[in-house]
Amino acid sequence: MTDVTRDLDCLRRIAAGDEAGLSELYDRYIGLIFPMAVKIVGDNAHAEDVVQEVWMQVWRSAPSYDPKRGPVAAWLLTITRSRALDVYRSRSARAKREDVVAKESVESGHDPGAAINGARKRDLVRRAFAALEPKKREVLELAYWHGLSQSEIAVRVGAPLGTVKSWMRQGLRDLRASLPEGEWW
Amino acid sequence: MSEHHEEYLDLCAAYALGVIDEVGQRRLEEHLAHGCSICEAALADFSSAAVAIASTAAPAKPSPRLRERVLAAARSQPRAPSLRRRPAFVQVVLAAASIALLATTVTMWQRVERMTAERDATRVQLEEIARELEDSKRIERLLASPDTDCFDLAATGTVDTTLSARACFDRSSGGAVLVFHGATPPSGHDYELWVLHGDHPVSLGIVRADASGRALTHLDAIASPVTVTAFAVSLEPAGGSTAPGPSGPVIRVAALEG
Ligand SMILES: [Zn+2]
Numbered sequence: 526m527t528d529v530t531r532d533l534d535c536l537r538r539i540a541a542g543d544e545a546g547l548s549e550l551y552d553r554y555i556g557l558i559f560p561m562a563v564k565i566v567g568d569n570a571h572a573e574d575v576v577q578e579v580w581m582q583v584w585r586s587a588p589s590y591d592p593k594r595g596p597v598a599a600w601l602l603t604i605t606r607s608r609a610l611d612v613y614r615s616r617s618a619r620a621k622r623e624d625v626v627a628k629e630s631v632e633s634g635h636d637p638g639a640a641i642n643g644a645r646k647r648d649l650v651r652r653a654f655a656a657l658e659p660k661k662r663e664v665l666e667l668a669y670w671h672g673l674s675q676s677e678i679a680v681r682v683g684a685p686l687g688t689v690k691s692w693m694r695q696g697l698r699d700l701r702a703s704l705p706e707g708e709w710w
Numbered sequence: 711m712s713e714h715h716e717e718y719l720d721l722c723a724a725y726a727l728g729v730i731d732e733v734g735q736r737r738l739e740e741h742l743a744h745g746c747s748i749c750e751a752a753l754a755d756f757s758s759a760a761v762a763i764a765s766t767a768a769p770a771k772p773s774p775r776l777r778e779r780v781l782a783a784a785r786s787q788p789r790a791p792s793l794r795r796r797p798a799f800v801q802v803v804l805a806a807a808s809i810a811l812l813a814t815t816v817t818m819w820q821r822v823e824r825m826t827a828e829r830d831a832t833r834v835q836l837e838e839i840a841r842e843l844e845d846s847k848r849i850e851r852l853l854a855s856p857d858t859d860c861f862d863l864a865a866t867g868t869v870d871t872t873l874s875a876r877a878c879f880d881r882s883s884g885g886a887v888l889v890f891h892g893a894t895p896p897s898g899h900d901y902e903l904w905v906l907h908g909d910h911p912v913s914l915g916i917v918r919a920d921a922s923g924r925a926l927t928h929l930d931a932i933a934s935p936v937t938v939t940a941f942a943v944s945l946e947p948a949g950g951s952t953a954p955g956p957s958g959p960v961i962r963v964a965a966l967e968g
Contacts, residue, residue, distance in 0.1 A: 530953070537955050541909030547784055551777060560767040573776050580780045584787065588960040589868040593742070593750055595726065595757030602764045603728050647769070650762045668727040669763045675724055690720040697723050700759040 532597035539587040547584055550597075557598060558605040565609035565670065575609045582608070610672040653703040661696030664689055712744045719752050726756035739870055745897045849928050852885045853878055863962035869945055872923070873901060875962045877941050884935035888927045893919035895945060899958075902950045905932055906940040911955040917943065940965045 532553075538546030558579060562572035582604055590600050654662065660682070667673045667681060675693065679686045721738040724730040730738065742749060852858055863875040872892030879886045888903065895901050901917040914932075919925035932938060942963040944956035951957040 533953075533957065537911075538909065540960065541906070543909055544781060544784055548777075548781055551780060555772065555777075556769075557761075557765060559772050560770040561764045563770040564767040569770065569772065572770070573772050576772060576776065577780055577783065581783055581787070584784045586867075588866045588963065591868055591959045592957070593753070595753055596761070598761050599726070599757035602761060606728050606764075644769075647765055650765050654763065654766050665727070665763060668724075668729045669760065672729065674729050674731060675720075690723070693727065694719055694723040694756075697726065697756045697759040700762055701755040704758065704762055 529596065533592065536587045536590050536597065539584060547580065550583070550601075551580060554598060554601050558601055561602060561605055562609045565606065566612050571612055572609070575605065575612055578608050579605045606669070606672075614672075650704065653700060656703065657696055657699055658692075660684075661692045661699065664692045665696045665700075668693065712741045712746075714741070714746050714748050718746070718749050722749055722752045723756055726753060726760045728760075743870060743896050745899070845928060848885075848930070849887050849926075852880055852883075852887055852928075855880055855885075857882050858885075859966075861964050861966075863941060863943060863964045866960055866963055868959040868961050871945075871961050873943065873962060875943055877964060879932075879935075879938070879941070879966070881935050881938065884929075884931040884933070886927075886929045886932055886941075888941070890917055890919060890923075890925040890927075890943075892923045893917050893925045894923040898948050900946050900948050900950055901961075902944050902946045902956065903927060904942045904944065904956060904960075905938055906942065907934060907937040908939055911942070913950065916946075916950050938966060 532550070535546040535550040535553075539550070555576070559572060559576055562575040562579075563569060566572050566575060579601070583601065590597065594600070657665070663682060664678050667678045668675075673681065675689050676686055678693075679689045682689065684692075718738060718741055721730060721734050721741075724734060725738060738749075853860075858878050858880045860876065860878040863877060865871070872894065874891045875888060877886060877888045890901070893901055903914040903917055904911045905914055906912075912933075914927065914929065917925050917927065940963060942956070942960050944951065944960045945958040946956065947958070
């Protein structure tokens with residue numbers, strides 16, 4: 526089974542109420558969605574609440590996943606991001622968001638090969654992202670991590686809306702072009 | 711077919727980054743509903759890039775207890791929506807079914823007329839018509855049976871769709887009739903009907919509608935009717951799913967009480 530069909534199979538099983546499908550998908554993607562939740566909400570405890578809600582939403586709405594709109598990973602991240610931004614926006618005291626100290630830990634029970642492989646991929650992506658033209662990188666960050674709309678970004682960076690839109694589009698395109706073909710995560 | 715233009719790519723970018731507004735989203739969904747290979751390719755690329763941005767977040771691990779917490783929460787919230795008997799609703803379904811039957815009858819009437827005019831009606835064609843008439847009699851009997859349960863296939867909210875579907879199912883005989891309205895899938899796509907036994911989907915075939923988007927599927931006897939747990943419709947590439955189950959989004963579903 527390819528990654529794509531494995532993901533679809535999990536969602537099909539989840540839709541049928543099969544808990545094992547949820548557990549399998551959790552293990553495959555927790556390493557991707559948890560760091561994102563932490564980065565947006567600022568701490569592990571709130572991030573765990575976010576992640577719990579994310580999986581409950583997946584559990585309830587697995588049949589609503591549409592493969593034409595992007596891969597399963599992207600769908601999960603969309604849900605995570607929007608839940609995390611809700612929490613972030615609603616918190617009165619916005620803790621200063623700092624990247625959690627990178628701990629590339631190889632805990633017992635984890636496959637060291639997979640961890641190293643994961644670190645290598647993340648490194649590749651980081652470099653691709655850092656290599657983007659600064660303006661394009663900035664609009665992508667403002668949109669993705671801060672949830673700003675295209676017009677809010679235009680105000681923030683002091684550029685015409687049309688320009689912001691094309692930076693965003695080109696930024697995504699450039700980033701995609703510098704990544705390996707197919708599903709690379 | 712809504713024609714592609716550059717502006718849709720901006721909407722695709724905003725969609726992939728999760729910053730599309732409601733108006734934009736509606737416009738994009740509408741455009742995509744008609745099928746656009748340029749936008750579909752862009753969405754795939756842009757969402758991969760969005761995943762890349764996500765994976766630049768510093769690594770972090772949740773407590774090992776989170777996993778159990780999630781699974782326990784899922785266990786306490788059964789997924790499949792349960793459907794109660796709604797006797798009053800049967801009337802509505804019967805009305806919808808007779809509209810579909812009327813349409814079938816009209817079609818057959820027109821065919822008989824045409825064939826008479828052509829005066830080359832073959833025996834085979836006449837037999838086919840006779841079979842169709844016999845079929846509608848069986849449908850009427852199924853609908854009239856007190857053992858037949860009728861229900862709506864509810865929208866899952868996956869895809870904006872005009873499709874509506876109602877089913878009448880007799881668990882004792884396995885007889886089923888399903889009526890579809892607005893069954894006009896986006897170009898290059900088909901609606902596929904499924905019956906679930908437990909969590910195991912079995913295809914009941916593509917929904918073939920007439921020009922007005924109406925379709926009627928009659929199944930004399932679904933195999934092992936006792937284990938049927940749900941009926942569902944999915945949106946598939948033209949010709950239907952090549953997988954053992956739905957490959958596209960499930961857009962209508964009705965779960966049955968055991
Ligand atoms: Zn398009």
